[in-house]
Amino acid sequence: MLRLEAVAAGYGDLLAVRSVSLEVEAGECVALIGANGAGKTTTLRAISGLLPLRGGRITLDGRALAGLDARAVVESGVAHVPEGREVFPSLTVRENLEMGAQGRAARAARRETLEEVFGLFPRLLERAEQVAGTLSGGEQQMLAIGRGLMARPRVLLLDEPSLGLAPLAARGIFEIVEAVNRRGTTILLVEQNVRQALALCHRGYVVENGEVTLAGSRRELLASAHVRRAYLGL
Numbered sequence: 001m002l003r004l005e006a007v008a009a010g011y012g013d014l015l016a017v018r019s020v021s022l023e024v025e026a027g028e029c030v031a032l033i034g035a036n037g038a039g040k041t042t043t044l045r046a047i048s049g050l051l052p053l054r055g056g057r058i059t060l061d062g063r064a065l066a067g068l069d070a071r072a073v074v075e076s077g078v079a080h081v082p083e084g085r086e087v088f089p090s091l092t093v094r095e096n097l098e099m100g101a102q103g104r105a106a107r108a109a110r111r112e113t114l115e116e117v118f119g120l121f122p123r124l125l126e127r128a129e130q131v132a133g134t135l136s137g138g139e140q141q142m143l144a145i146g147r148g149l150m151a152r153p154r155v156l157l158l159d160e161p162s163l164g165l166a167p168l169a170a171r172g173i174f175e176i177v178e179a180v181n182r183r184g185t186t187i188l189l190v191e192q193n194v195r196q197a198l199a200l201c202h203r204g205y206v207v208e209n210g211e212v213t214l215a216g217s218r219r220e221l222l223a224s225a226h227v228r229r230a231y232l233g234l
Helices: 040-047 070-076 093-099 104-108 110-120 122-126 137-149 167-182 194-200 218-223 225-230
Strands: 002-011 014-024 029-033 055-060 078-081 155-159 186-190 203-208 211-217
Touching: 002 040, 014 029, 014 040, 014 055, 029 040, 029 167, 029 194, 040 078, 040 155, 040 186, 070 078, 078 137, 093 110, 093 137, 104 110, 110 122, 110 137, 110 167, 122 137, 137 155, 137 167, 167 186, 167 194, 194 218, 203 218, 211 218, 218 225
Parallel strands: 014 211, 029 186, 029 203, 078 155, 155 186
Antiparallel strands: 002 014, 002 055, 203 211
């Protein structure tokens, strides 16, 4: 479904991603793992149109995404839940969710999708009229994921969903991610908790210094001496 071929992207004079190639099949949950600064977030930003490509190719079902602005990428079926959640703090939970349904098809199905999101996140329904800035970190992460789902994406890009959360809250977020994937949404997940990411996803790619250095199934990556030493502390 989603394919990256030798993608390069960066900021100013810095080339943060040098050559990232990966594939995500329909219905999969695929992990992108690596150390801070390896290029994982830059890769997601390049996919979602927030950064221009400096090389390579990105396609969704064979259609090129490079050159499209972020709005057009969302219309194509890709939604990005950014690192740090970035909810609108002065808007209510309901208003934040509605902000995610800006595309033509998403607007037409907004009421139906809102009911689905509230079904997936009962906590958000309880706080529908509460200002988002007063939510806990875990609740804000639920809101950020819910807002992404309001776009009715075929591919959901998740950047560090457990960042800054207490272990119990993080566990709840991972359970939600698994449930979203089971419902048929394809997921590309960037996550520092490598053990949890590989337990959750079908396959994974290791990114180091802006390049993919290792790829395989969860079993293969968990058995890799390099992954165990560098990312699992074993």
